[in-house]
Amino acid sequence: MGKIVSDLAHNISGDLNVENMCTLAWKDNDYLALHWAVLGGFEGELAQHTYLCLFTKMREELMINGDLVLRNCWIVIPPTAVKGVLRHLHSLHQGTEKTKRLARQTVFWPGLTNDIATTIQTCTKCQYYWPSAIAEPLVQDTVSTIEKVTSDLFMFGSHHYLVYADRYSGYPLLSRFSSSPSSSDLIKEFRFYFSLMGTPNILRSDNGPQYRSSLFLDLLRDWGVQRPCRGHSENY
Template identity: 30%
Template sequence: MRIQGYYFKVVYTPGRYMYIADTLSRAPLPEFMHDRESEDVEMQTCFMIECMPFSREKIDRVRKATEVDEECQLLIKYILNGWPINEHDVHKNVRKFWSYCGELQYVNGLILKNYCIFIPQSLRAEMIVKVHEDHLGIERCKRRARDVMFWPGLSADVERAVRRCESCALHAPAPAREPLLQHIVPNAPRQKLASDILEYKKKYYVILVDYFSNYVEVQEVNSIYSRTIIHFMKEQFSRHGIPSELVTDNGPAYSSQEFKKFLRVWEVKHVISSPHYPQSNGKSECTVQTIKNLLKKMRRFWG
């Protein structure tokens, strides 16, 4: 608005003709604003305030709150009289506005930052409630607030208020799941195995599957205690060799101190999948389903 009274003619000049300016050309001239230009700027500002999405009653309330707010009065003083050269010379209560000092202006009893009205401390909670009355979510409420009002930390205050809203929390969309991390497939058989226990028709079976070849060992067991699983593992390790890594779930048979001691003595790295998240032990879970389906199909012939 300050340069609306001028008409500019822009001419492109190649860089080789852009000479270094001398000292006198850089010396600023005193600025004189004519009454007509001052009136035009004031009219533009008043028109901008009238077009803001605030009712006259609410703008009057902001004016009254600005008059009695100590922070606003300090800001008005700096806006009208000029800001200090150094940030440390600014009063500590308004030092947080230092980065906005070139954007703040005082017009008709209101402090403006560009096209946004500065809201005093006493009205901020009410303004946040007004912004959030439609329950549009965090980002929409932020955009709606930033379009019409301003104070330092506006976005954080709006987000904090929306997160405390029970209605928004109840109907919030579920967070996106992180992509599943795949197990590394070894370069040779019997290096990495997965184990699990399945139950079918009140009988228990222990499975052991190879990550490289998908070769499966299945054995029916009388119990699912750790000593039974250890006995099964010893037979498999003696027959096919000791693996470098064993992946299991966090079941009691695999998480006991006895089973951990067995793997530590046999120098086998034990990897436990996440509790209540069977996808992390996908090799065993898929093998369990395959074996269970085979048992169901073969039961027709067993009777």
């Protein structure tokens, strides 16, 4: 699992030090509180912690990976490490929207969007190359950017997982369940995936009962997604 965090960090910058981030995590009281809250299910007094309140609505998406917290497949950056990650994200001076897209591939922290915008707006070099008179267009992903996806259910340790990946880029999303997920559980996650990454044309999966249920097939039909009858995620 540690390799997942290293690979995500490498997507931002090849010299982003994950070990240093872990050290900062264990020295940051807010992040430690989040770490224990994820393990404890956000129960008791921890749920009233000011920093933790920023995560309560997304608590089902959080999991522990070594010393760090993940939100789905994004590293939750410790507050004391945010400035360093911002520095790496900003190092190429690519403008606000490109920097946001780079960040959203791998990392998360409350206020990420505003922090990136503020950093770039106050950077002399960015203002020189990206003058305010030339507004950088907002680029939105369209349905056609993700044509084919694959999905599978598997078990690791005592938990069940749902993986959903873009076939072109290989970029995965991961959901964790305490017990074997039902068709309704899959529908909830797939609606989130479609909203986040766009609606694919084709979904490949095995023929597990959740994927064959009438409820799940109705979801695919409503969203205009085809599922080949003989599709199998492991062989696709």
